[in-house]
Amino acid sequence: MNTAFRRLSLRSRLGLAAAVSVALAVTAVAIASWLVTRQQLTGQLDSNLRNVEASPRYVQELLSLCGRELPDAGQRTETPTPYVVQVVTSDGTVCAAPGSPKLAVDDTDIAVARGVLRSVMHDAGTQDGRKVRVWTTRPDSHPGTPGQYAVSIAQSLSTVDDPLNHLALFLLGIAGVGVIGAATAGLGISRAGLRPVQDLTDAAEHIAHTQDLTVRIPVDGEDEIARLSKSFNDMTEALASSQELQQQLIADAGHELRTPLTSLRANIQLLIRSHTSGRKIPEDAMNDLLRSVESQVGELAVLTADLQELSRPDTKPGRASLPVLALHEVASRALERVRHRGSEIEFTSELDEWYVLSDPAALERAVVNLLDNAVKFSPPGAVVSLQLHDGRLTVRDQGPGIPADELPHVFDRFWRSQTARSLPGSGLGLAIVAKAVQQAGGTVTLRPAPAQGTEAVICIPGTRTPPPSTRPEDAGVAAGTDTTCPPVPSS
Structure with a gap:
């Protein structure tokens, strides 16, 4: 049964559930109404029977009929309608009017006749x-009616x-x-209510088939459906953005890999031709060629490591799960x-x-990349501080600086300024810095230094005092007064 129910569509299950719920509720109300009505009608009938009294003369006539031959039709004692009256003696004898149906007598009626019960x-x-409702009582002594007896007054239960x-x-x-009606309304309401869910299903199936x-x-x-x-x-927007970034990363990586791979292949082909032709390359040229190959292989290794770092999924700052570090x-x-x-x-x-709380x-x-950039762009004899x-980590160099129009792009992947294209690097260093700092819940900015060069500022919320333990929940960086990252002052 459960398996068959699960095979139904959600719309059918909701309609069936509504029908069953209404059926149970209506059945409960109907049964309760029927029982209450039955109780009221039976009580009214009982009240009517208690208010009916047989006259002493009529009781004497019924008693006189016990043990006698039935009188002829002209002498029959009439029974008051719509009630049936009979007398029950202490030995169980029933005295009823001729032509009147006799009532079945049970032990309680006899007990009333013997004085054990009052009624x-x-x-x-x-x-x-026929089924009747019987009221049996032992009336007060009537003159001329000796012995123990009870009077039973009955009325047909058809009135109930x-x-x-x-x-x-x-x-x-x-x-x-x-x-x-509940089943129909349930199907209609479920169809209207589940229409957005159907739209979601259609959209998901469309995406699954078409990407x-x-x-x-x-x-x-x-409401919940809107949410x-x-x-x-x-x-879907996040997936589209992730897909776009992935495609852009692949395209940029292919573009960056093309140059060192082309140069490396040219150098290797030169070595192959020298070996196959037997013409030796001069020693100085050979040394330059080998150093170039070594440099290109190193550049490829660095680029591969940077791509692996950036290919990790971006995560929001889950500070509670990060270890405490001394910045x-x-x-x-x-x-x-x-x-x-x-x-x-x-x-x-x-x-x-x-x-702070961060990945070590x-x-x-991130700090090494900032320092490497400072060294790369600083002239010999310059100072890197x-x-x-x-809570503000500042790396300052004395290089040529970054033009103002290029500052918004410095953290983009594979972006390199015009002055840096001739220098070694993949254009991923600052992107890695931005990702690491953001995962730690901080910010990083680049701006011109006050005098000369460039100033990089990392700001990660933390505390000045060491935490009492290495657990993040006990550290001041998780719940301290120094957690606010100070703003970077303008130069």
């Missing part, structure tokens, strides 16, 4: 098969059963109409790594304590 009300049957039968048929009809992520669902209202439609649109220690390690690459550059550093490798690589004050 009793019950259902009984007659000799002709006939209205109840009509009521049952009426309620059954109402229930049937209600169930059919077209430009499909959007109209959003109308602010679902909006979430679907946001999802001043990370910056110091990065400075030592870069110091060996810039032997002709003077480095200065002033690092105050600052603790990603954050250190690294400062960390009030």
